Amino acid sequence: MGDFNFQLPKELEDFRVRVREFVRDEILPLEKLLDPDATRLPQEELKKLQAKAKEAGLWALGAPKRFGGQERSIFELTLAAEEASQHRLGAYNPALNAFGSEPPNVLYEGTESQIQKYVIPTIEGRGHAFMAITEPSGGSDPARAIRTKAVLDGDMWVLNGSKTFITGVDRAEYGVVFARTDAGREGITGFVVEKGMPGFTWKEVPVIRPWYPCELSFENCRVPLDQQLGEKNKGFRLINKWLVRNRIPYTAGCIGLACAAMRYAIPYAQKHELNGIPRIKNQSFQWMLGDSEIEIRAARWLVWEAAWKADRKEDTRREASIAKVFGTETANRVIDRCIQIVGLEALADHEMPLGRWYRELRIKRIGEGPSEVHRMIIGRDYLPKGE
Amino acid sequence: MMRDTVQRFIQNDVIPIEQKIGALAAEVPHEYIVSLQKKAKQMGFWQMGARPEWGGAGLDIFSRTVVMEEASRHRFGLMCPALNAFGQEIPSVVMKSPSPLNEKMIKPAVESGAGCFLAVDVSPNFIARREGDNGWLISGRQKFVGNADKAALGLIWAKMDGSEEAGLFLVENDKSIRSTPIVVMRTIRLFHVSLEDYQVPADSCLGSGNELVVELLQELQILLAARCLGIAREALRLGTEYATQRETFGKLLETREAIQDMVADSMVALESARLLTWVTAQKQSRGEASADEVAMAKLNATETAFRIVDQMIQIHGGMGITQEVTLERWYRELRLTRIQLVPSEIIRQRLALISFQKYHTPKSRP
Numbered sequence: 001m002g003d004f005n006f007q008l009p010k011e012l013e014d015f016r017v018r019v020r021e022f023v024r025d026e027i028l029p030l031e032k033l034l035d036p037d038a039t040r041l042p043q044e045e046l047k048k049l050q051a052k053a054k055e056a057g058l059w060a061l062g063a064p065k066r067f068g069g070q071e072r073s074i075f076e077l078t079l080a081a082e083e084a085s086q087h088r089l090g091a092y093n094p095a096l097n098a099f100g101s102e103p104p105n106v107l108y109e110g111t112e113s114q115i116q117k118y119v120i121p122t123i124e125g126r127g128h129a130f131m132a133i134t135e136p137s138g139g140s141d142p143a144r145a146i147r148t149k150a151v152l153d154g155d156m157w158v159l160n161g162s163k164t165f166i167t168g169v170d171r172a173e174y175g176v177v178f179a180r181t182d183a184g185r186e187g188i189t190g191f192v193v194e195k196g197m198p199g200f201t202w203k204e205v206p207v208i209r210p211w212y213p214c215e216l217s218f219e220n221c222r223v224p225l226d227q228q229l230g231e232k233n234k235g236f237r238l239i240n241k242w243l244v245r246n247r248i249p250y251t252a253g254c255i256g257l258a259c260a261a262m263r264y265a266i267p268y269a270q271k272h273e274l275n276g277i278p279r280i281k282n283q284s285f286q287w288m289l290g291d292s293e294i295e296i297r298a299a300r301w302l303v304w305e306a307a308w309k310a311d312r313k314e315d316t317r318r319e320a321s322i323a324k325v326f327g328t329e330t331a332n333r334v335i336d337r338c339i340q341i342v343g344l345e346a347l348a349d350h351e352m353p354l355g356r357w358y359r360e361l362r363i364k365r366i367g368e369g370p371s372e373v374h375r376m377i378i379g380r381d382y383l384p385k386g387e
Numbered sequence: 388m389m390r391d392t393v394q395r396f397i398q399n400d401v402i403p404i405e406q407k408i409g410a411l412a413a414e415v416p417h418e419y420i421v422s423l424q425k426k427a428k429q430m431g432f433w434q435m436g437a438r439p440e441w442g443g444a445g446l447d448i449f450s451r452t453v454v455m456e457e458a459s460r461h462r463f464g465l466m467c468p469a470l471n472a473f474g475q476e477i478p479s480v481v482m483k484s485p486s487p488l489n490e491k492m493i494k495p496a497v498e499s500g501a502g503c504f505l506a507v508d509v510s511p512n513f514i515a516r517r518e519g520d521n522g523w524l525i526s527g528r529q530k531f532v533g534n535a536d537k538a539a540l541g542l543i544w545a546k547m548d549g550s551e552e553a554g555l556f557l558v559e560n561d562k563s564i565r566s567t568p569i570v571v572m573r574t575i576r577l578f579h580v581s582l583e584d585y586q587v588p589a590d591s592c593l594g595s596g597n598e599l600v601v602e603l604l605q606e607l608q609i610l611l612a613a614r615c616l617g618i619a620r621e622a623l624r625l626g627t628e629y630a631t632q633r634e635t636f637g638k639l640l641e642t643r644e645a646i647q648d649m650v651a652d653s654m655v656a657l658e659s660a661r662l663l664t665w666v667t668a669q670k671q672s673r674g675e676a677s678a679d680e681v682a683m684a685k686l687n688a689t690e691t692a693f694r695i696v697d698q699m700i701q702i703h704g705g706m707g708i709t710q711e712v713t714l715e716r717w718y719r720e721l722r723l724t725r726i727q728l729v730p731s732e733i734i735r736q737r738l739a740l741i742s743f744q745k746y747h748t749p750k751s752r753p
Contacts, residue, residue, distance in 0.1 A: 037573065134705070138633075138634070138635055138704075139704065139705055140635050140636070140704065141635050141636050144636065144637060164705070165705045205709055206410075206411055206709065206710040206711070207708045207709050207710060207715065208708045208709075208710070208715035208718065208719070209708075274509070274730070274732070274733070275509060275510075275733055275736075276510075282732065284732045284735065284736070285732070336722075339722065339726075340725065340726065340730070340731070340732070343726050343730065344530070344531045344571070344577075344723065344726050344727070345530075347571045347572050347722065347723060347726075348530075348531075348569050348570070348571050349570045349571065349572070349573060350569070350570065355571070355572050355573075355719075355722075358719075358722065359572075359573070359715075359719060362700070362708060362715075362718060363708050365701065366700075366701070366704055366705055366707065366708060367705075370701065370704055371701070372643075372645055372646075372701065373635075375645070
């Protein structure tokens with residue numbers, strides 16, 4: 001059987017445990033002081049927390065070494081993501097941002113001045129970025145849906161159009177915006193846009209989760225030529241680079257939330273009765289927990305397989321889609337069952353985070369490509385060649 | 388006919404108010420509700436279940452079920468059908484109470500439309516002790532009670548001290564009943580109701596034994612089923628409409644077979660749920676429905692509505708989770724309905740046990 005086994009190497013296991021313990025010891029106590037619908041830690045607290053993370057060797061996990069990061073593999077980032085989500089704010093603010101935020105990976109291909117101006121400060125914890133792809137005309141299909149236009153006027157690009165469902169604009173200083181510079185798939189270009197640039201406005205879009213994404217509007221927004229990212233008309237490849245990188249850890253975060261939900265439901269079911277018998281002895285609930293355990297384990301293997309292949313630079317489009325559908329749908333089923341086991345108590349905002357996770361996880365079946373698009377990606381491989 | 392009239396009322400009077408206050412409004416300003424109530428009263432739509440001589444519409448449970456589905460077909464419809472235009476429901480068991488209470492408590496509550504909170508659970512959370520010959524002292528607490536801040540009346544299910552039985556007590560919702568708000572699923576305000584030696588007169592006990600509570604739960608469950616049908620219908624309407632407008636990968640969603648499946652399955656599920664609800668409500672009106680038949684309708688309607696809203700969100704993609712589209716609100720609110728009144732698991736267990744019992748009777752073929 002060679003050296004194939006189902007055990008993480010010690011080094012990876014240690015790394016995983018380090019993240020787990022950081023969440024348990026540093027994040028969970030801090031969260032008790034926050035509003036149940038809080039979206040982030042106050043700046044002052046965050047600085048202290050980030051200092052602790054640096055000390056624990058948990059800083060800039062994914063960023064390239066040449067820019068001061070740890071350049072961890074996708075597999076390691078996947079392990080970290082499953083642990084870092086396991087707290088109240090963890091669905092969209094893993095580890096409360098203790099490990100710092102990475103600039104969009106597409107910026108690593110930027111010019112030297114872009115690296116100095118944006119990449120380095122962000123990795124050092126002095127900035128945040130957003131990534132703007134989706135438009136009101138659709139998010140599943142960026143090659144067709146991008147209608148925001150960029151037209152060259154002297155040494156300036158002039159942007160007109162709008163973006164929507166963009167996360168993190170409120171806390172960011174800048175972001176990467178993709179706009180149409182020509183027709184078709186090979187007609188999209190990326191631009192680094194700063195929040196203060198005239199003609200660029202944004203507002204929040206209230207949604208089911210507490211941290212609202214934003215709608216961006218560009219009205220004759222003039223962007224200097226040197227803010228263009230990469231080659232003209234080569235933006236679609238950058239979009240894919242970004243999407244592929246995020247899909248796998250994104251799913252791992254959902255699995256983490258499912259595990260955390262189980263940790264609420266099981267002790268509750270042990271202590272509380274329904275109709276005169278402990279909930280844990282009710283076979284309906286037992287099976288819900290059993291099914292959840294099965295599906296969480298299966299989802300984890302799928303995510304690990306995708307991450308492992310990605311690190312081997314294999315084509316992981318199918319594996320990432322398979323893991324994404326199963327992982328996000330599993331997490332939704334698990335949270336739904338955990339709520340059913342606990343009852344109304346689970347939904348009281350001040351008592352448990354289950355209601356919050358239920359709302360946030362619902363987005364995960366749509367964000368990063370809805371389940372239907374991923375099923376399409378998986379299923380279309382069965383078409384006869386050439387169709 | 389009544390169904391059509393309520394449908395028009397929702398369309399012409401309720402929905403414009405919701406549009407005016409905007410999708411993000413947390414609640415409807417009081418003056419809008421007052422004017423809606425005035426209009427509804429003029430149309431004869433007031434307190435659907437209350438006796439006509441008290442100013443109620445006096446409808447039977449089947450008619451109320453049909454009307455309730457229509458009254459729920461709007462943004463706030465699940466939690467606040469018709470924006471309370473017809474007044475908050477007062478359960479039928481209250482209407483049947485002994486006469487001294489009628490004049491003093493019930494009639495004014497019917498007139499005001501402020502409703503009645505229900506501190507009734509799978510088992511009683513309160514204890515009633517006899518206080519001399521003519522009264523009771525009630526103590527206890529219950530979480531997740533709706534309308535406990537504004538209701539004129541309250542129904543409390545309490546174990547009677549010194550007896551195996553529990554009684555259903557009708558109380559006035561005055562200041563000595565403490566209600567602390569609990570926010571559930573971000574926008575739903577429920578209450579923690581607590582009483583300590585709350586004194587009530589002897590005739591406030593509407594009856595003892597399980598019968599009244601069973602009757603109460605039947606009424607609440609069938610009306611909840613009706614509300615879920617209304618929401619499911621609205622959700623399906625929104626999802627179907629969206630599929631005819633939205634294009635992805637160069638094709639309208641309506642042309643995709645997987646989307647067609649979602650819409651078709653939802654149609655089948657909704658029609659089936661309505662049939663079961665209506666048949667059950669008709670039996671209830673004739674006094675022939677068993678507790679388990681009603682629970683079956685509740686189980687089916689709540690779970691069906693939940694699945695339909697979930698699928699319609701999926702059809703909407705990102706738009707489905709915005710507050711502007713309302714599906715997200717129903718997705719949150721409906722999650723309570725599978726637990727409220729009687730949780731789905733308890734219903735399933737009871738249905739199965741009743742079915743098994745038939746096989747324990749020798750020489751019968753169920």
